[in-house]
Amino acid sequence: MKTLIIGEIINNNLSSGTLEILGKAKSMELETQVITVGSDDTPTIGLNDTKQTYIKRSNSSLNFSKVASKITEIIKNEDIKLILGSSTYMCRDLISFISVDLNSSPISNVIDFDLHDGKISTVNSINGGESLYKAKINSDHSLLLIRPKAFDPAEVELNTDYETIDVDNSDIEVFDIYIEEKSGPQLEDSKVVISAGRGMVDKENLEMIETLATKLNAAIGGTRAIVDAGWMPYSQQVGQTGKTVKPDVYIACGISGATQHQVGMKDSKYVIAINKDEEAPIFQLADLGIVGDTLSVIPKLNDNL
Amino acid sequence: MKIAVCAKQIPDPANEVTYSDGIINRPDEQVLDDTDRYGIEVALQLKEKFDAEVTIISMGPAGTQKGLQQALQMGADKAIYVDDDSLKGSNSLKTANVLSELAKSLTADIVIFGTESTDGYSGTVPQQVSRFLDVECISYVKGLEVGDNITLTRQTVEGSEKVNMPEKCVISVTAGGVEPRYPNFKDIMAAKSKPIEQISLGDLNIVSEQNVEFLNVDTVESSKAGEKIIDEGEAYQEIVNKLRELKVI
Numbered sequence: 132m133k134t135l136i137i138g139e140i141i142n143n144n145l146s147s148g149t150l151e152i153l154g155k156a157k158s159m160e161l162e163t164q165v166i167t168v169g170s171d172d173t174p175t176i177g178l179n180d181t182k183q184t185y186i187k188r189s190n191s192s193l194n195f196s197k198v199a200s201k202i203t204e205i206i207k208n209e210d211i212k213l214i215l216g217s218s219t220y221m222c223r224d225l226i227s228f229i230s231v232d233l234n235s236s237p238i239s240n241v242i243d244f245d246l247h248d249g250k251i252s253t254v255n256s257i258n259g260g261e262s263l264y265k266a267k268i269n270s271d272h273s274l275l276l277i278r279p280k281a282f283d284p285a286e287v288e289l290n291t292d293y294e295t296i297d298v299d300n301s302d303i304e305v306f307d308i309y310i311e312e313k314s315g316p317q318l319e320d321s322k323v324v325i326s327a328g329r330g331m332v333d334k335e336n337l338e339m340i341e342t343l344a345t346k347l348n349a350a351i352g353g354t355r356a357i358v359d360a361g362w363m364p365y366s367q368q369v370g371q372t373g374k375t376v377k378p379d380v381y382i383a384c385g386i387s388g389a390t391q392h393q394v395g396m397k398d399s400k401y402v403i404a405i406n407k408d409e410e411a412p413i414f415q416l417a418d419l420g421i422v423g424d425t426l427s428v429i430p431k432l433n434d435n436l
Numbered sequence: 437m438k439i440a441v442c443a444k445q446i447p448d449p450a451n452e453v454t455y456s457d458g459i460i461n462r463p464d465e466q467v468l469d470d471t472d473r474y475g476i477e478v479a480l481q482l483k484e485k486f487d488a489e490v491t492i493i494s495m496g497p498a499g500t501q502k503g504l505q506q507a508l509q510m511g512a513d514k515a516i517y518v519d520d521d522s523l524k525g526s527n528s529l530k531t532a533n534v535l536s537e538l539a540k541s542l543t544a545d546i547v548i549f550g551t552e553s554t555d556g557y558s559g560t561v562p563q564q565v566s567r568f569l570d571v572e573c574i575s576y577v578k579g580l581e582v583g584d585n586i587t588l589t590r591q592t593v594e595g596s597e598k599v600n601m602p603e604k605c606v607i608s609v610t611a612g613g614v615e616p617r618y619p620n621f622k623d624i625m626a627a628k629s630k631p632i633e634q635i636s637l638g639d640l641n642i643v644s645e646q647n648v649e650f651l652n653v654d655t656v657e658s659s660k661a662g663e664k665i666i667d668e669g670e671a672y673q674e675i676v677n678k679l680r681e682l683k684v685i
Binding site: 141190193195196199218219220221223224226227228230231232234235236237238239240252257261262263264265266267268269270276301302303304305306307308309310311322323346347355358359360361365366371372379380382391401402403405409414415416417418419420421422423424427428429431432435436 | 453455458527528529530532551552554557558559560561562563564566567568572573574575576578590591592593594595596597598599600602610611612643644645646647648649650651652653654655656661662663664665666667669671672673674675676678679682684685
């Protein structure tokens, strides 16, 4: 099946999400090409054995609708049937636009897919990972948004050998681009993740989480509730509508463990949960559960590390 | 300025979601999706500055209309919705098709959404609606400032960026971007007399098909719950020991 992966760039390289999808496409022996969208000058994204096209856009214009039109044109010209992208801000925009062009509804949050008799079937995780929802796509095109960490990444050597296509700016100018300072380990790559929930009671109490994170060289995440409350930026949200993490150790502090949160962390290798409520669902996932007040356990932990 | 805001009625999130044939079971009484409160708040802030008319657009079983009432209580002027059995289990594209037709029927300039619904969470409908309407989509908006221009701050992977809102566009608002207002008693009473109108699906130009076929739902073997210790002041030591064993320290 002729397949297109919409690629993304992080740190001048292909993103881990892109490589994970490429890994899956290779294992299925799909006839794959990659179109990577970014605004870097000459990113190292060329692939030895897979066709790579770079759509270079200006980050001073919100022009993903124009990028999508370009990709739709290529899909139609080259008779591509399967279109894959990560569940990221950019790919969600692009695949949504393209889905209207191709009149084929995309499937979001896919954790696995397969090809049978020329049809794509997909697997979604629902109810916090307790159930798997399976569906089949009957339209001419199949568009999938894939959750991060669903597949093992392809092992590739990247080069700078690829065709570059420019796209026009839209009428919407982008200004005041702000890059958050990223200090310490990043959520997706860190071996230890400490997450905070409502049980931290007050934003000021996150200080003890930061202390613990420094001691354990851990990244910090949070539940939707505390992100909504403005205690943490959205980029640190772990869960269904946030990031997916798979660290060696996940420490859940004052998190009840709503299914929406579980989706983002349930594949962590070892889960430590601290919560006052003995009945909190997070304990169902915890390898080590501490029933107690996070606000008293964490400071003692900090003093003894 | 005419603003359409999407509001979805969903089963109370406090209850577990159940499915029949892959379709979410919807009780007669559904509530307003909290995600939509952020979009409604943005619409109301625009209304206060520009005397805009704010109409709630919605699709799905209307039931007791509690969720629509909640949207009106926040301060929207009226609501229109489509409730048709043939839309049960609609995929995101068909949903977007219906909602974009509702926005068109209102000749809305600005169409506002949350980023993804709490029950379906496909997170693609706002962008799809913008494509149907042939306007730009300003996605993942987390803040707005109203001055000479209306400036929207977008969430990006790396941080944020700003754009000025064009005269016609679709906006999706992230949770936490603005502080949704709580209606007071007067608002709640006032909402009761606001119009809620059902629109017939037959009056809309629907071009999308259902292209996704449900196969089955499998239950995953639930992961084992491990050791649980009641903290009597010394439980931190268990964590220290475990972190040592796992070679984190």
